[in-house]
Amino acid sequence: MYCLAVIIWSFETFCKFHSLTTTSTLSLPSLTTLYLANVTLCNESNDDQSAGVFSECPNLKNLIIDSVEVKGLDVLDICxxxxxxxxxxYVIGSLIGVNVVAPQLKNLTIRHYKKDLQYKISAPDLSSLRYNGYHPLRLFTKGFSSLEKVYLVVFGEDAAYAHRMLRLLQQLQSAKFLTLSIEIVEIYPENVDFNEQAEKKVDMSMEV
Structure with a gap:
């Protein structure tokens, strides 16, 4: 069983704070915009896999998940x-990953600081990606052929993440406009173990 405390906003109506309990999913078939803020999502069943909380919201076009704590769930599916x-x-709690399957997704914004989540994204039409975090985004995707703009802010200056940052840039090489924070381009060589980095060689595309 899942329990949700939610704030819901749609184009048609605005509802103040409500508490909802659902056995598996949110069943809101006509909803086009959903805003969840300060939510605790609890998986009270023995199944630690995502059951597709949003699977019965087929008409959702805009989804904002803000300050969500997840308990008893490893992967959050957004399909x-x-x-x-x-x-x-700020998606926190027991999650280790977020799985997004959205063939019409155009704009994606991710912001997290405390949890190093894995994001598996299937969005072939994605045109804009914005990311803010302390660590490079752990992104798993087959590519974004329609990507136009990328905005990356990584606050940490840990040189150990340099290799992962390069891999991320490889994944985003189709972007036409790329904005990076100064922490991303400032790498301090004296803090890098070159022997270790040599074992993790990354071949950068000339497009990047």
Missing amino acids: LPLLSDLTLI
Whole structure:
């Protein structure tokens, strides 16, 4: 069983704070925009896999998940055929990964600082990606052929993440406009173990 404390906003109506309990999913088939803020999502069953909380919201086009704590769940599935805008801010708790399957997704914003989550993204039409975090984004994707703009802010200056940052840039090499924070381009060689880095060689595309 999942328990949710949610704030819901749609184009049609605005509802103040509500507490909802659902056995598996949010069943809101006509909803086009959903804003969840200060939510605790609890998986009270013995199944530690995601059951698709949003699977019965087929018309969602805009989804904002802000300050969500997840308990008893390893992966949060967001599989929505019409989703065009997705914002994920401060998703914390027991999660180790977020799985997004959204064939019409255009704009993706991710912001997290405390949890180093894995993001598996299937969004072939993605045109804009914005990321803020203390560590380079752990992104798993087959590529974004339509990517136009990328905005990356990584606050940490740990040179140990340099290799992962390069791999991320490889994944985003189709972007036409790339904005990076100064911490990303400032690497201090005296802090890098060159023997270790040699074992983790990354071949950068000339496009990057």
